Amino acid sequence: MATTATPATTAAPVQLPLGQVDLADCIEWQSVECLNENSLHTSVNALKQGYREDNGLYLESDADEQLLLYIPFNQVVKLHSLIIRGPPEEGPRTLKLFANRPNMGFSNVTDFPPNDTVIASLENLEGKPIPLKYVKFQSVRSLTLFVEDNQGGGEVTQLQKLAIVGSTVETTNMKDLKKISENEG
Amino acid sequence: MVCMDNSEWMRNGDYSPTRFQAQADAINLICGAKTQSNPENTVGVLTMAGKGPRVLITPTNDLGKILQALHGLEVGGEMRMTSGVQVAQLALKHRQNKHQRQRIVLFAGSPVLADKAVLEGMGKKLKKNNVALDIVSFGEDDGEKVEKLEALLNAVNNGDNSHIVHIPGGERVLSDVLISSSIFTGDGEGGSGFAAAAAASAAAAAVGGGGGAYDFGVDPNLDPELALALRVSMEEERARQEAAMKRSAEDSTAKGQQAGESSSAPDVAMSDVGLVDTTDKSKDMMIDDDTALLQQAIAMSMAQAAQAAAAAGGGPATTDTSMEESGGDDQDLAYALQMSMQQAAAAASAAQGSADVNQVLGDQSFVSSVLSSLPGVDPNDPNVRDVLASLQTDEGKNDDQATKDKSK
Numbered sequence: 190m191a192t193t194a195t196p197a198t199t200a201a202p203v204q205l206p207l208g209q210v211d212l213a214d215c216i217e218w219q220s221v222e223c224l225n226e227n228s229l230h231t232s233v234n235a236l237k238q239g240y241r242e243d244n245g246l247y248l249e250s251d252a253d254e255q256l257l258l259y260i261p262f263n264q265v266v267k268l269h270s271l272i273i274r275g276p277p278e279e280g281p282r283t284l285k286l287f288a289n290r291p292n293m294g295f296s297n298v299t300d301f302p303p304n305d306t307v308i309a310s311l312e313n314l315e316g317k318p319i320p321l322k323y324v325k326f327q328s329v330r331s332l333t334l335f336v337e338d339n340q341g342g343g344e345v346t347q348l349q350k351l352a353i354v355g356s357t358v359e360t361t362n363m364k365d366l367k368k369i370s371e372n373e374g
Numbered sequence: 375m376v377c378m379d380n381s382e383w384m385r386n387g388d389y390s391p392t393r394f395q396a397q398a399d400a401i402n403l404i405c406g407a408k409t410q411s412n413p414e415n416t417v418g419v420l421t422m423a424g425k426g427p428r429v430l431i432t433p434t435n436d437l438g439k440i441l442q443a444l445h446g447l448e449v450g451g452e453m454r455m456t457s458g459v460q461v462a463q464l465a466l467k468h469r470q471n472k473h474q475r476q477r478i479v480l481f482a483g484s485p486v487l488a489d490k491a492v493l494e495g496m497g498k499k500l501k502k503n504n505v506a507l508d509i510v511s512f513g514e515d516d517g518e519k520v521e522k523l524e525a526l527l528n529a530v531n532n533g534d535n536s537h538i539v540h541i542p543g544g545e546r547v548l549s550d551v552l553i554s555s556s557i558f559t560g561d562g563e564g565g566s567g568f569a570a571a572a573a574a575s576a577a578a579a580a581v582g583g584g585g586g587a588y589d590f591g592v593d594p595n596l597d598p599e600l601a602l603a604l605r606v607s608m609e610e611e612r613a614r615q616e617a618a619m620k621r622s623a624e625d626s627t628a629k630g631q632q633a634g635e636s637s638s639a640p641d642v643a644m645s646d647v648g649l650v651d652t653t654d655k656s657k658d659m660m661i662d663d664d665t666a667l668l669q670q671a672i673a674m675s676m677a678q679a680a681q682a683a684a685a686a687g688g689g690p691a692t693t694d695t696s697m698e699e700s701g702g703d704d705q706d707l708a709y710a711l712q713m714s715m716q717q718a719a720a721a722a723s724a725a726q727g728s729a730d731v732n733q734v735l736g737d738q739s740f741v742s743s744v745l746s747s748l749p750g751v752d753p754n755d756p757n758v759r760d761v762l763a764s765l766q767t768d769e770g771k772n773d774d775q776a777t778k779d780k781s782k
Contacts, residue, residue, distance in 0.1 A: 225502040228533040251532070252498040292472040294503055 205354055209269045212353045213238055217261045224257040224295065225250050232258055234349075241350040244274070250346040254339050256281070257295055258351075261331040265358045268326035270318040273309060274350035278341035280314040281348055283307075287333040288326055298335050314340070318354065328358065375433065375462040376401055376479045381423035381453040383484040383514050388543035393513050394449050397481055400510070400549045404479060405440045416474065418465055419443060422458035423451040423484075429461065433469050453484040456496055463505060476505040477535075483513030486522045493522055497529025506535040510552065513543070 205211065216236065223232035230249035234240045250256045268288075275281060285303035287293060304325045313319050332353070339346040378401060384394035401419065408415045416433035417440060431443040459478060466476040478500070486493070500507055507530040511523050520540060527538045539555040 222504075224504055252502045252529075255502070294467060296467070296503075 206269065209354050209356050212262065212266055212268075212355050212357075215262045215264055215266055215357065216353075217263045220259075220261045222259045223248065224259075225252055225255060227251040230347075235351045236260070241274075241352065244349050247275070247347045247349040248351075249348075250336070254336075254342075254344055254346045255295065256334075256336040256346055256348070257293060257298070258334040258336070259291065259293065259331065260334065260353070261291070262329065266329050266355050267323070267358060268321055268329055268332065268353060268355040269323060270320045270354045271307070272316055272318045272350070272352040272354060273313060273348065274316050275309075275314045275340075275346075275348045277311055277314060278339070279343060279345055279347040280309065280340050281336040281338075281346055282309055282340050283337040284309060284319075285335040285337060286321070286326075287335065288329045289331055290333050291331055293333050293335075303335070309340075311340070316350075326355070329355075375466050375477070376404060376417060376419045377427075377458045377462050377481060378419060378421045378430075378447075379423060379453050379481045379483040379513075380421045380447055380449050381451055381484045382449060383453075384449045386513065389512070393483055394447075396549070397483065397512075398444055398447070400552050401444060401481070402441060403549050403553065405437060409435050409437045409440075414471065414474065416469065416471070420458065420461060420465065421447065422455065423453045424448070425451065427454060427458040427461040429465055432465060452487075453482075455480070455482065455486060456488050456492060459496060459500070459507075463500065463503065466505060467503075476503070477508065478505060479508045479510065481510045481512070482519070482523060485514045485516045486519045488522070490518075490522050490525050493526040494529040497526045500530045501532050504532075506530070506532070508536060509538040510541065511538060512541040515542070 213236065218237075221232055221236065226232055227249040228251075230247055232248050234243075234246035235248035240246050248256070248258075271284075273281070284307040285298065286305045286307070287298075287301075288304045290301075305322045307319050307321070309319065310317075334351075336346055336348070378397065380394065384392065384397065386393050389396035405417045405419075408417050413435065416435045418429065418433035419431050419440060420427055420429040430447075431440055434440065459480065462478045463476075466478070469476075488496075497507070507527065509523050509527060511519065523538060527536055530536045537555070539552065541551050
C-alpha cells in the first residue's frame with residue numbers, strides 16, 4: 190500500500206492508502222455520543238464533513254480534560270488509521286481506543302484494556318495519520334475513543350478534526366437496497 | 375433516580391403533616407408525572423440516611439411497585455448526600471435502557487455537611503457523565519445550605535438541564551410548590567400536562583382544607599353537575615340536622631301534636647307534619663333525598679290542588695290513632711296528593727317509605743329555599759314527573775295499608 194501524506198501545514202485532503210476510505214459516511218450520526226463535551230463545542234464539529242475542515246469549529250471538553258467519544262457505525266468496518274487535528278497545547282495526547290464496547294463511561298475505561306493506545310505527536314496534530322493496530326480492528330461495529338489527557342496538560346482539550354480511515358467489510362448496506370418494481374421478477 | 379432524605383431531621387412538622395410525609399407525597403407525584411409523561415421513562419428511589427444509602431427500587435416504569443416500595447419507611451440516621459448521589463449514579467449507570475438520559479432528583483432536607491468544594495467536584499463528575507440533577511431544598515436551612523446547593527447546581531448544570539427549587543418552611547404543601555416548579559414543567563409536553571391536571575386537583579384539594587375560592591373544592595365551571603349535587607346534599611344535611619334538633623325537643627309531644635294538627639289549616643299541617651315525621655326513619659332520607667327533593671318540586675307546582683286535598687284528608691285523620699309508624703295525617707295527605715295528581719305509575723324505588731317522602735314534602739319552607747338554588751331542576755322535566763309517579767305508587771301502597779288497618 191502506498192501511503193502519501195501531503196505536507197501537514199496545508200489543509201489539503203490527505204491521500205489515503207489504497208483501498209481505504211474515510212469512514213465518515215459509515216458513522217451512525219444519531220447515536221454518536223460524547224461524554225464531557227462542552228455543549229457549545231460538540232463532537233459534530235470534529236467529525237462531520239465540512240465542519241471538521243474548519244479549524245474554528247472544534248470539539249472541546251467541559252468539566253476536565255478527558256473526553257469519551259462513542260462512534261457507532263452502520264455496518265461492520267475495519268479500521269486502518271486515524272487522522273486528527275488539534276491545537277498544539279490543547280490537542281489530545283493519549284488516546285485509547287475500544288472497539289465494540291457500547292455504553293462506556295469514564296468509570297469503566299480502566300475495566301478492560303483498550304484495543305489500542307495511541308500517543309499523538311505534534312505532527313499527528315497537524316494531520317499526519319496515526320496508524321492503528323489493524324489486526325485488532327477487523328470487525329468493528331462501534332468505536333469508543335477515550336482522550337485521557339492533552340498535550341499541554343491543561344483543563345481543556347480541543348479537537349478540530351477526527352477522521353477515521355478504514356475499509357468496509359462486505360456486508361449489506363441497507364440504504365443501497367433498491368426496491369424492485371412489481372412488474373419485474 | 376430519586377434520592378430521599380429519611381434522616382432524623384424529617385420528623386419536624388413544619389410541613390404538614392410531617393416533613394417526611396410531605397416528602398413522600400412529593401415523591402409519589404414526581405414518580406407519577408415521570409411515568410405518565412413517557413412510557414419509556416423509569417424511576418427508581420433510594421434513601422440516603424439510616425444505616426447508609428439504600429436503593430429501595432431500581433429504575434422501573436411500574437408506578438405500583440414504586441409506591442409499594444415507599445410504604446413503611448422509617449426516619450432515622452443522618453443524611454449522607456455525597457454517597458447517596460454516588461449510589462444514584464451507579465444505579466443509573468446500570469439501567470436497562472441505555473438510551474435513557476440520566477437524572478437524579480435530590481431531596482435535601484437536612485443541613486448539608488459536605489464542603490462546597492466537595493460538592494462542586496461531585497457536580498462536575500455528574501456533568502462529565504452526562505447526569506442531570508434536580509435539587510429540592512426544603513426543611514433545615516443553616517444559611518450555607520442554599521449557597522452550597524446553588525454551587526452544586528452550577529457545577530452540574532449543562533445547558534440548563536438541571537434545576538433547583540427552594541421550599542421554605544410553613545409553605546402550604548411541598549407537592550404543590552413542586553408541581554409548579556421547573557422540576558415538573560421541565561419535563562416537556564406530557565409532564566406539563568400531568569402537572570396541570572395535578573395542579574388543578576391539588577388546588578381543589580388544598581382549597582377544601584384552607585377555604586379558598588370554591589365552596590366545595592370543585593370548580594363549578596369544570597364540573598357543574600358535581601357542584602350542584604354537592605350543594606344539594608349540603609343543604610339536605612343542614613335541613614336534616616335542624617330537623618334532628620327539633621326532633622329531640624318535640625319527641626315527647628309528637629303524638630299530641632299530630633292530633634292537634636289535623637284540624638288546622640293545610641299549610642300549617644304540612645309543615646308541622648314534616649317536623650313530626652322526622653322522628654322516624656330519618657336515615658331513609660339519606661337514600662332518597664334527591665328524588666324526594668324532585669318530588670317536592672312537583673308538589674310545589676301542584677300546591678293548590680294538594681292543599682285542597684290535604685284539607686279534606688286532615689279531617690278524617692283525627693279518628694286514626696292506630697298508626698304507629700307515621701301519623702295518620704301523613705297517610706291521608708299522601709292519598710290526597712295522589713288524587714290530585716293523575717300520572718301513570720312507575721315502579722321505581724320501593725325502599726322509599728311514605729314517612730320520609732312526606733316529611734320532606736311537608737317542609738315547604740325548606741323546599742322553596744332549596745328549589746330557588748337549584749338551577750338545573752325543572753319541575754316540568756319528564757324525569758321529575760316519573761319520580762313523582764313512583765312516589766304516588768308508594769303512597770298508594772301505604773294508603774292501602776292504612777285503609778286495611780283502619781278497617782281492622
